[in-house]
Amino acid sequence: MRVLLDEMLPRKLKRLLPEGVEAVTVREHGWDSKKNGELLALAEKEFDVLLTTARGIPHQQDLSRFDLEVVVLSARSNRISDLEPWMEEVGRLIEGLDQNR
16 A cells, blocks of 8 residues: 655654555655645556645545545644544554555
8 A cells, every 4th residue: 555645744654654554755756846636646646545634635626536545634733743643543544445455
């Protein structure tokens, strides 16, 4: 399972994903400053999941057009301390997606 972490997420979040998940940040992949539609189109070619805090994505984009799962974290901020409590649930979701592929 390949997961792309949106550019607003801390790199350290990768270590909180389940074992066996390959996670890469947008910056590491060289896709900084891509608009959401362009990022989704690029990501669907190489990744299974986009992890983001961009709450507007489901309203701004028709996600059914993309062969990519989008997980939107609804945390207070992008700080690791605010995101960490969500990661167990995110891990279960990603593992469930992996089983359904």
